[in-house]
Amino acid sequence: MTQDEMKKAAAEAALAYVEAGSIIGIGTGSTANHFIDLLAGMKSKIEATVASSLASAERLQKHGIRVLDLNEAGQLALYVDGADESNYQLQLIKGGGAALTREKIVAGASDQFVCIADGSKLVEVLGQFPLPIEVIPMARELVAREIVKLGGKPVVRPNCITDNGNLIIDVQGLAITDASSLESQLNQIPGIVTNGLFALRPADVLILGTPTGIQTLTA
Numbered sequence: 001m002t003q004d005e006m007k008k009a010a011a012e013a014a015l016a017y018v019e020a021g022s023i024i025g026i027g028t029g030s031t032a033n034h035f036i037d038l039l040a041g042m043k044s045k046i047e048a049t050v051a052s053s054l055a056s057a058e059r060l061q062k063h064g065i066r067v068l069d070l071n072e073a074g075q076l077a078l079y080v081d082g083a084d085e086s087n088y089q090l091q092l093i094k095g096g097g098a099a100l101t102r103e104k105i106v107a108g109a110s111d112q113f114v115c116i117a118d119g120s121k122l123v124e125v126l127g128q129f130p131l132p133i134e135v136i137p138m139a140r141e142l143v144a145r146e147i148v149k150l151g152g153k154p155v156v157r158p159n160c161i162t163d164n165g166n167l168i169i170d171v172q173g174l175a176i177t178d179a180s181s182l183e184s185q186l187n188q189i190p191g192i193v194t195n196g197l198f199a200l201r202p203a204d205v206l207i208l209g210t211p212t213g214i215q216t217l218t219a
């Protein structure tokens with residue numbers, strides 16, 4: 001089974017969490033794309049969606065799935081999204097697709113966060129994947145200096161402007177032993193919009209596609 005097939009299997013398993021008549025938050029990335037494509041097969045069952053990126057909104061609309069602004073939609077029952085890493089507490093690193101801020105907003109507005117991924121994303125300790133941080137452009141050098149003080153190596157992601165008009169700095173070499181504290185600490189640095197740690201609001205359910213089948217972890 002390829003990694004992509006495992007992502008698709010996880011996305012398919014997440015369909016079971018979709019309730020009739022609901023508005024669903026939709027993530028960003030290749031696993032979320034599988035979920036969007038599968039959701040199209042049951043689009044008459046749902047009321048609408050809220051997208052965490054322009055790319056996901058476009059894909060949903062191509063399938064004829066209604067996309068609402070979060071401010072119109074209100075509190076959502078369900079958010080489905082992928083991740084770059086998850087630990088066993090379902091704390092995540094996200095932002096490989098540069099959509100972390102909108103993803104965190106939509107996750108924060110959802111009662112249940114179902115994370116879908118292939119099994120390689122499950123790790124003992126977060127941090128092998130460089131931590132993405134969304135940064136307001138004028139604060140780039142300030143943020144980079146502060147990250148170095150914390151022991152990280154900041155790398156500005158080339159040719160990347162977020163849907164919010166900002167930069168992504170990927171931070172390598174951070175020891176993420178206390179993900180909640182680090183998430184809060186980084187967000188205190190002026191110029192950081194948010195960082196890709198989803199520890200204060202982890203996933204509620206993690207669905208992994210593995211070579212031997214679906215593995216589901218709950219918080």
Ligand SMILES: O=C(CO)[C@H](O)[C@H](O)COP(=O)(O)O
Pocket residue numbers: 027028029030031032081082083084093094095096097098099100103
């Ligand atoms: O956080 C994300 C986008 O900002 C994605 O969920 C994360 O990068 C995983 O992507 P993929 O499903 O393509 O492996």
